[in-house]
Amino acid sequence: MQTLTVATSARVEMIDITPDIVEAIRKENVSDGIVVVFVPHTTAAVTINENADPDVVRDILAETSKIVPFDDRYTHSEGNSAAHIKSCLVGPSLTLIVAGGRPVLGTWQAVYFCEFDGPRQRKVHVKSVAG
Numbered sequence: 001m002q003t004l005t006v007a008t009s010a011r012v013e014m015i016d017i018t019p020d021i022v023e024a025i026r027k028e029n030v031s032d033g034i035v036v037v038f039v040p041h042t043t044a045a046v047t048i049n050e051n052a053d054p055d056v057v058r059d060i061l062a063e064t065s066k067i068v069p070f071d072d073r074y075t076h077s078e079g080n081s082a083a084h085i086k087s088c089l090v091g092p093s094l095t096l097i098v099a100g101g102r103p104v105l106g107t108w109q110a111v112y113f114c115e116f117d118g119p120r121q122r123k124v125h126v127k128s129v130a131g
């Protein structure tokens with residue numbers, strides 16, 4: 001297993017970690033198989049979306065913050081319930097097909113680490129399995 005470190009710089013942010021996933025697969029010497037990407041945090045997530053137009057990520061972050069507002073009379077005393085809820089909605093892991101040492105993605109797709117309670121130092125576990 002490889003563990004990536006992701007330093008986030010905003011309260012909510014989506015960071016393209018596709019190159020880091022490719023490097024983690026290379027380090028595990030897997031050319032064909034499966035890769036699991038897992039975020040061990042309750043206020044962050046991982047997803048796949050467009051990396052061509054940065055406005056897409058901006059819109060995703062803006063609209064999810066309307067759906068799940070930062071303040072809404074939550075009961076969780078830590079004050080970050082919105083981040084916990086967004087983490088649940090987006091999810092903690094991805095499973096991708098690996099071919100030729102790379103995750104199989106569509107032309108416009110990238111793997112994004114989603115920060116919902118930053119800025120923080122975060123971890124992403126990556127496990128590649130040949131097959």
Ligand code: ZN
Nearest residue numbers: 076078080081
């Ligand atoms: Zn909390």
